[in-house]
Amino acid sequence: MSFEELFPIQILAAEQWQALMPLLLMSLSSVLALLFSPWHNRGRLASFTTLVSGSVLALLSLSFSVPDAPVSIMGGVLVIDRLSQVFSALAVAAGLAGAFMTLGYDRRENLVSEVYALIAFSVVGMMILVSTRDLLMLFIGLELMSLAVYVLVSMRRQAATAAEAGLKYFLLGGVASAILLYGVTLLYGSTGSLKFDVIGEGLNRLWQNELPMLPVVGLVMVGIGFLFKVGAVPFHVWIPDVYTGASTPVTGFMISGVKATAIGALLRFSADVFALPGLLAVGGSFYWILWAIIAVTLIFGALVGLRQTSLKRMLAYSTIVHTGYVLLGFLALIMGQTEGASDAIVSYTLFYVVMNLGGFAVLTLLSPEDSDEPSLQDLAGLGQRRPYLAFALSLFLxxxxxIPPTAGFFGKYYLFMSALSAGELGLTVLAVVGSVISAAFYLRPLVYMYMRPGEQGITAEHRWAGSSAVVGLAAVLTVFMGLVPSWFSGLMK
Structure with a gap:
């Protein structure tokens, strides 16, 4: 296949340029932020200003350029529709929040000024990842995002745990990307195309009478790549160490933006490939494999999270549990609940991003200077010393x-209802049990904040304006989304 066939060269129409504007703005801001970075202190300010300006303009462009119908660019290599715009907005917002969370923290930890350029480049990769229906472009977006995040994880140069986390993420991420890429080649060999919809139609035809091994292996490998990025068991092994070793703002950016983007890309791929009648008819093993992964992910994350005393590590296992909830929606999707499950996945991801960004902004304000790993013991007496901060953290947890009427309650409600509509009573009950178990380790920080003597708590508490702004905005959104969840549950309509 020639380059012209892979990426058809076309003169873009006005509506296509308009649809591409958010991606172009973020791409320009990432390049400019990188050029400004070497100018020491002035470069740090210039890079931050460039990232913030580009992100704000991209968000405005996303809000004012909602297409009535999907806009196809380069023969479907990029598709700008409601799904891509919602998840692109989440990626940009997560990058913007991550940048604000570094203010003050970056000087304490001696983070180099390239941190803002790397955040911008990773956001560009995220936007490509959720806007493509082409496997090759998906891989390009995935690697652009991942390579930038690998460096971000390792940026605490004086901390050995950061270097270890960066190396572990790089090695395991490289293996997962290689597996995904090999799966791409098998799917291309089976169907003769890299386009999601063409692959889906080709597999549907192949599976009418038999189950060829080549496309099955290809789908399994691509699925492993996605499951690694969303952090499902048994592909979760990188999450605790990487989230703990990375700087707190970077962990907040990863746990929200990177995960939301992976969910968005998986949702688009699942709608075109996994949610096919042919796959359900002859590929019952796919259903049971996903069923088992969801069950183990829910129970494992909840039980291991109970034993954690480090707040970052506790939230790392928390995100594994949340992965189980989201995959429950994907199971409903492939069982035929296409519209309801898609809406549930999108709304839950939105709620998840907001409450995790707020939670990690609080941890940034509480991060000890010697370890950057606040523990449960550090929260002792926080309710008396910093009542507003303790209230915000309690709200996010x-x-x-x-717990109603927060956003997280309605996010789980939508996912559980979509699963029940698909006939998944047993797995939904298991998800409720996992939710009850995980509630125990969410409530433990509240005990320390309000029921333990303040003398045992952390001595270094910061009042950085950027993190405080993220905490305040996330707290307001968490309450607002919980009061009017219907406003956010229909974003795909």
Missing amino acids: LSMAG
Whole structure:
């Protein structure tokens, strides 16, 4: 296949340029931020300003350029529709929040000024990842995002744990990317195309009478690549160490932006390939494999999270549990609940991003200077010393636990209802049990904040304006989304 066939060269129409504007703005801001980075202190300010300006303009462009119908660019290599715009907005917002969370923290930890350029480049990769229906472009977006995040994880140069986390993420991420790429080649060899919809139609034809091994292996490998990025068991092994070793703002950016983007890309691929009648008819093993992964992910994340005393590590296992909830929606999707499951996945991802960004902004303000790993003991007496900060953290934790009327409660409700509509009563009950178990380790920080003597708590508490702004905005959104969840559950319509 020639380059012209892979990427058809076309003169873009006005509506296509308009649809591409958010991606172009973020791409320009990432390049400019990188050029400004070497100018020491002035470069740091210039890079930050460039990232913030580009992100704000991209968000405005996303809000004012909602297409009535999907806009196809380069023969479908990029598709700008409601799905791509919602998840692109989440990626840009996560990058913007991550940049604000570094203010003050970056000087304490001696983060180099290239941190803002790397955040911008990773956001560009995320936007490509959720806007493509082509496997080759998906891989390009995935690697652009991942390579930038590998460096971000290792940026605490004086901390050995950061270097270890960066190396572990790089090695395991490289293996996962190689597996995904090999799966891409098998799917291309089976169907003769890299386009999601053409692959889906080709597999549907192949599976009418038999189950060829080549496309099955290809789908399994691509699925492994996606499951690694969303952090499902048994592909979760990188999450605790990487999230703990990375700087707190970077962990907040990863746990929200990177994961949301992976969910968005998986949702687009699943709608075109996994949710096919042919796959359900002859590929019952796919269903049971996913069923088992969801069950183990829910129970493992909840039980191991109970034993954690480090707050970052506790939230790392928390995100594994949340992966199980989201995959429950994907199971409903492939069982035929296409519209309801898609809406549930999107709304839950939105709620998840907001409450995790707020939670990690609080941890940034509480991060000890010697380790950057706040523990449960460090929260002792926080309710008396910093009542507003303690209230905000309590709100985010209650939302993660699914306590009404927070956003997290309605996010779980939508996912559980979509699963029940697909006939998954047993797995839904298991998800509820996992939610009850995980609620125990969400409530433990509240005990320390309000029921333990303040003398045992952390001595270094910061009042950085950037993180404080993220905490305040996330707290307001968590309450607002919980009060009017219907406003956010229909974003795909």
